[in-house]
Amino acid sequence: MRSNAYNGGMISGKEGFKMNYASSEEMAKKWGIKKRQVQALLANGRIPGAVKYGRFWMIPCGAEKPADLRLHRGLPEKPAPPSFPSHDMRATQDVFTEISGAAAVGEPSLYSIGGLSYLQGDFEVAKQCYRKAGNDNEAQLRLASIAVAAAVSTGDYAFYLEIENHLKGIIKETGDERVQALSELALAAACMCVLLPGMAPEWLKNGDFLRLPEETRAEAAYMRTRYFQSVGDYPSMLAVAQTALPFCTYSQEIFHPGVYLKLMCAVAYLSKGRMEEAEKWLLDAMRGSLKLGLITPFAELLPMLGGLVEELLKREYPQYFDAVVAQWENTFSHWIIFRNRFTQDNIVVILSRREYQMAMLFAQGFSMKEIAGRFHISLSRQKAIMNEIYGKLLINNRKELLKLLPVYPKNSTF
Numbered sequence: 001m002r003s004n005a006y007n008g009g010m011i012s013g014k015e016g017f018k019m020n021y022a023s024s025e026e027m028a029k030k031w032g033i034k035k036r037q038v039q040a041l042l043a044n045g046r047i048p049g050a051v052k053y054g055r056f057w058m059i060p061c062g063a064e065k066p067a068d069l070r071l072h073r074g075l076p077e078k079p080a081p082p083s084f085p086s087h088d089m090r091a092t093q094d095v096f097t098e099i100s101g102a103a104a105v106g107e108p109s110l111y112s113i114g115g116l117s118y119l120q121g122d123f124e125v126a127k128q129c130y131r132k133a134g135n136d137n138e139a140q141l142r143l144a145s146i147a148v149a150a151a152v153s154t155g156d157y158a159f160y161l162e163i164e165n166h167l168k169g170i171i172k173e174t175g176d177e178r179v180q181a182l183s184e185l186a187l188a189a190a191c192m193c194v195l196l197p198g199m200a201p202e203w204l205k206n207g208d209f210l211r212l213p214e215e216t217r218a219e220a221a222y223m224r225t226r227y228f229q230s231v232g233d234y235p236s237m238l239a240v241a242q243t244a245l246p247f248c249t250y251s252q253e254i255f256h257p258g259v260y261l262k263l264m265c266a267v268a269y270l271s272k273g274r275m276e277e278a279e280k281w282l283l284d285a286m287r288g289s290l291k292l293g294l295i296t297p298f299a300e301l302l303p304m305l306g307g308l309v310e311e312l313l314k315r316e317y318p319q320y321f322d323a324v325v326a327q328w329e330n331t332f333s334h335w336i337i338f339r340n341r342f343t344q345d346n347i348v349v350i351l352s353r354r355e356y357q358m359a360m361l362f363a364q365g366f367s368m369k370e371i372a373g374r375f376h377i378s379l380s381r382q383k384a385i386m387n388e389i390y391g392k393l394l395i396n397n398r399k400e401l402l403k404l405l406p407v408y409p410k411n412s413t414f
Helices: 015-019 024-031 035-043 089-100 110-119 123-135 137-154 157-173 177-193 202-206 214-231 234-247 258-271 275-292 296-300 308-316 318-345 353-364 368-375 379-393 398-404
Strands: 051-053 056-060
Touching: 024 035, 024 056, 035 056, 110 123, 110 137, 110 296, 123 137, 137 157, 137 177, 137 318, 157 177, 157 318, 177 202, 177 214, 177 318, 202 214, 214 234, 214 258, 234 258, 258 275, 258 296, 275 296, 275 308, 296 318, 308 318, 318 398, 353 368, 353 379, 353 398, 368 379, 379 398
Parallel strands: none
Antiparallel strands: 051 056
């Protein structure tokens, strides 16, 4: 069944809104404006940390009322977020040395440069590293997950299709299970990024990482925590994250999943209402990352942590607040664009055959009662199935459903 509430990615039930979030109506009263004005601010992405899940908007209780833009015309633009080290070889070596406590040996690999660039929010450099590795199949496979995440963050669906086609060709042509697993891991990154856990490979759901190279298993463990988070299994998510963390040792190749696993621990504790533990894990992640400009993990998981990221940034690391929030604001609209395209292309995989047939009929204008009659089920069951379809697609109404389906006239066959 579909959950109808969300606690920074994980609360359920009415209690969650009391704990971390408020509804549009509650925030309208708090700010002294009309509910439709709050809804307009949400639609325009002007309330940082607000998350839409199913039919509900969840707004962090501590969110400040956005300024009325009509009163600020002619004011200077918001200052640019602080800049971070460039991604040349020396900068990468310096960051590695500070992270690991040991001097880097030789020039950093493309994987190191791509990973560091992604973590610092320079997604174009991360994409370029994937392309530069074109003649090195091993390097390109390792970079594929980073490149997929960069494509999502920039809304570059054409680039993602380029990666997807390449990886699917490898899976089809090679008999090497290790290479196949690496390719599937990169494709799974897209499913996890856009919250479609049903498309993840079975070996990832089950935690069977033996086919993967040892150095990639911590990354796979993080993706598995995202799978559990997407299906609402937070105890399993926490167990996987805490089990994998001791194996996250630093190496010459910088794309350390440890910071993400710490953030998932924070997410899990927040889901239980254990704020002290959530804060501890989040601060631990910030302590070793922000001084190096590694802002992407915090921007990516900002909505899941229900205002806690912003609170701790303001209190402990105010110099990075603008950078993290600005990155989230810049990438969220790209995420929406990418997710809609990805869902549209994979809708027959996301939905069962019967669900797809029902969705098509509903999009064509058939009533719930008419569809229930066609499938010989009760009206209440039909409504429940449509809610499940909306939940799988993360949409709210027929209008949004139409955007994801081919258009057929009513009474046509398909």
